[in-house]
Amino acid sequence: MSLTSRGEPQATFILPVYNAGAFLDSTLRATREHLAARPETWELIIVDDASTDTSRSIIEAFLGAHAGEAIRSLRFTDNRGKGFATRAGLGLARGVYSVFTDCDLAYPLSNIDRVMQELRAGADAVIACRVLEKSTYLISPSFFSYLYTRHLMGRLFNAICRALTVPGILDTQAGLKGFRTSVIRPILGAMVLDGFSFDVELLRALQDRRGRIVEIPVSYRYDTEPSTVNFIIDSLAMARDLLRIRARSMLGRYRVTGRPAGASGGLVVHADDFGLAPGINLAIQEGLESGSVTSASILVGGPHAAPALAWASGHPRHDFGVHLNLTQGTPLLAPALVPSLVDRRGRFLRLPRFLLRYALGRIRPQEVLSEWGEQIGAIRAAGVVISHLDSHQHVHLLPGLFRTVAVPLATTHRVPLRVMDGPVCRRGMWPDVKGLLLILATRSAAPGHAARPPSAHGFGTSLMGRPSLRRARRLLARASPGRTYELVVHPGIPDADLARSGDGYRKGRELERRLLDSDEFRALVRNAGFEMVSLGPPLPPRRRAAAGGNGAHP
Secondary structure (H helix, E strand, O other): OOOEOOOOOOEEEEEEEOOOOOOHHHHHHHHHHHHHHOOOOEEEEEEEOOOOOOHHHHHHHHHHHOOOEOEEEEEOOOOOOHHHHHHHHHHHOOOOEEEEEOOOOOOOHHHHHHHHHHHHOOOOEEEEEOOOOOOEEEEOHHHHHHHHOHHHHHHHHHHHHHHHOOOOOOOOOOOEEEEEHHHHHHHHHHOOOOOOOHHHHHHHHHHHOOOOEEEEEOEEEEOOOOOHHHHHHHHHHHHHHHHHHHHHHHOOOOOOOOOOOOOOEEEEEEEEEEOOOHHHHHHHHHHHHHOOOOEEEEOOOOOOHHHHHHHHHHOOOOOEEEEEOOOOOOOOOOHHHOHHHEOOOOOEOOHHHHHHHHHOOOOOHHHHHHHHHHHHHHHHHOOOOEEEEEEHHHHHHOHHHHHHHHHHHHHHHOOOEEEOOOOOOOEOOEOOHHHHHHHHHHHHHOHHHOOOOEEEEEEOHHHOOOOOHHHHHHHHHOOOOOOEEEEEEOOOOOOHHHHHHOOOOOHHHHHHHHHHOOHHHHHHHHHOOEEEEOOOOOOOHHHHHHHOOOOOOO
């Protein structure tokens, strides 16, 4: 059996799936039987690109029938495209070699022999080529029209590819390719096309990095004829993509990935507001347990802080910080002891009123120091180990509070402080004004971070409101290699208590929760060259595997 789960596999086979219920069961059985009979040790990765037919149940039954073998699967929440699905599988590959093919097995599995021979002989990439003299076609007479429609159009498309994008490659779109995993992995984060043009982008990236690409003859089977109309539409879109690939190549986007071997960065996925409302508490607890969240900070001053403290105390394997609070709920000290921080009812001021009072010089730093010290003490008294300090609505980054209050507290308690100097991107058509202001506040309050080392380079305001995989990809692409970043998130399940709290961020919390919990988000993080880590001690093995990283803290 060469699909054993013991040890590292020699090769990885990736099968992207989308609405393949009509033939998926036979494909999975044939693939397993073929890999099991081969001399190398293999793993099989099945990537379900949000199929809407019976594919999911077929995959689940297949996994159940072969538990204990080196077979695993990903399932996306939304259809991302064949390119994204294939890259997700490549990012998970543990084998020295990685091979992927179309789910309908139009390229019979016997072709793997030729792929592996060339890879062992030193090729960086081996791609099927249907136009080589020794390639063979198996086609029904009823599909002869194929030769005059899609086939001829495909040859025209490949001619354009050779002239514009990938010189010397005869067949870019064949659905069977193999790679040295160590060669292909560093370029995954530089690729941006998720549809069928991803083959061309991948080959252009390999050429830009001087990879050795070998085309091999294959046997190929035509069982169905795709829609000519769809193919024409797809070809127009792919022509646009070719221009984009060429432009990115000219800009050097594929030659320099910024992720050299051994320089992968850490990404702390940190959830704020633990203790604000029951739905937020539940979402953060589930995220910590599943590994989609690797750190959280506790907000005291409201009625739902006690359950959060109790849960954190009972789960010491997770990483927690203090979400220093001046703008939500009530102070822990008597209002008479912190009069500059509260309104007539003894409650904290909302952020606009707090900032106005701060600008007028009416916030007393000594009262902030006392209140924040009390909050840190309450969390420690509950038995929670503190890994760092941050604050609700980032008020600790106000220059007068950072230097005179936050830094002394961090020094006293020997923990780092959050700074917000990570990447930003547009929020739709508009710039991320909040993110840019926080960068300016960080640079003003903590120039060079000389006063106290930061916990990590924080960012995440660009995701708020309408979080999406596209925005997350743009943010991670702007990150510098080898650094540890803190993605500040706000997952939650909106409920009546959140509405009563007065917090204005509600719908976006559920969208953030879904994004973070998705397999495609974790694939994006891996392929961008990051490992999901915590701010505290290393993650235990089970959570490390769930998060997709090695768990080392910064």
